[in-house]
Amino acid sequence: MRRLLTGCFVTLLLLLNTLILIGPLLVFALLKLIAPGRWRDYASWAVMWIAETWAEIDKLIFRLCIPTQWDIRGGADLRGDTSYLVVSNHQSWVDIPALIQTLNRRTPFFKFFLKKELIWVPFLGLAWWALDYPFMKRYTKAFLARHPELAGKDLEITKQACELFKRQPVTVVNYLEGTRYTAAKSAQQQSPFKHLLKPKAGGVAFVLAAMGEQLDALLDVTVVYPQQKIPGFWDLISGSVPRVIVDIQTRELDPALSQGDYENDPLFRQQVQNWVNQLWTEKDQRISQLRGERA
Numbered sequence: 001m002r003r004l005l006t007g008c009f010v011t012l013l014l015l016l017n018t019l020i021l022i023g024p025l026l027v028f029a030l031l032k033l034i035a036p037g038r039w040r041d042y043a044s045w046a047v048m049w050i051a052e053t054w055a056e057i058d059k060l061i062f063r064l065c066i067p068t069q070w071d072i073r074g075g076a077d078l079r080g081d082t083s084y085l086v087v088s089n090h091q092s093w094v095d096i097p098a099l100i101q102t103l104n105r106r107t108p109f110f111k112f113f114l115k116k117e118l119i120w121v122p123f124l125g126l127a128w129w130a131l132d133y134p135f136m137k138r139y140t141k142a143f144l145a146r147h148p149e150l151a152g153k154d155l156e157i158t159k160q161a162c163e164l165f166k167r168q169p170v171t172v173v174n175y176l177e178g179t180r181y182t183a184a185k186s187a188q189q190q191s192p193f194k195h196l197l198k199p200k201a202g203g204v205a206f207v208l209a210a211m212g213e214q215l216d217a218l219l220d221v222t223v224v225y226p227q228q229k230i231p232g233f234w235d236l237i238s239g240s241v242p243r244v245i246v247d248i249q250t251r252e253l254d255p256a257l258s259q260g261d262y263e264n265d266p267l268f269r270q271q272v273q274n275w276v277n278q279l280w281t282e283k284d285q286r287i288s289q290l291r292g293e294r295a
Helices: 002-034 037-065 095-103 116-120 124-130 141-146 153-161 183-189 201-214 233-237 266-291
Strands: 069-073 084-088 171-175 217-224 243-251
Touching (some): 037 124, 084 095, 095 217, 095 243, 116 124, 171 201, 217 266, 243 266
Parallel strands (some): 069 243, 084 171
Antiparallel strands (some): 217 243
């Protein structure tokens, strides 16, 4: 009963926080849409400040209402004026609050690459646009076979969407597994990793090709739940997650990883895949080490 009441109370507080701040955010998003010149930059700053404040209030709610210990390791050198590419393992919806706990107001507000069609989602599409989430256009191989003249246009469109980040720092998050880890998915994939699904190199190659010159470092983030069961979001807000480990390792990005043609150059594609596989091999070993620690 206590967990039920805690979960309902935390849900109510999170909902109130969202409802209170979504209005001002959308107002400034509309101003950004119509404002000229420098006023548009002011509106963009206001939207970002509101989003970061929303995240900080969520952190406060978690700190006051649930007993979860956020065991954050590394990241002492994080800065708000530097652009990062974040790669992380993905097991649960709790991974998002873990990133918020770790990165909010320590790095630029993090962003995900979104499909261009999502800009039409009511309210959220405008909010994502105002937060400068990059909307990407991806053509399928079948489509390009019918329209070869459009080859490379998807990357060109995404690069144009990222032009803003030449004037401001950014944190781009990429989940290389593409979906949340489960034992069943791992078995279906015949994954060679103990704790991870097979990584997909295509997405991160696309990000590097679009933004490689603008990204200063790689944040290799590993999220571990020391308890045996991977928790769901309800487990978190009901106070059933005792501890979350977030391990951060800052790595240099090899400029060569953004200077090839992943789609059409087999040698370059193998180079990127080898880099990703090495990252994942080390991450799998690190998860084993962290899970083997005594609480």
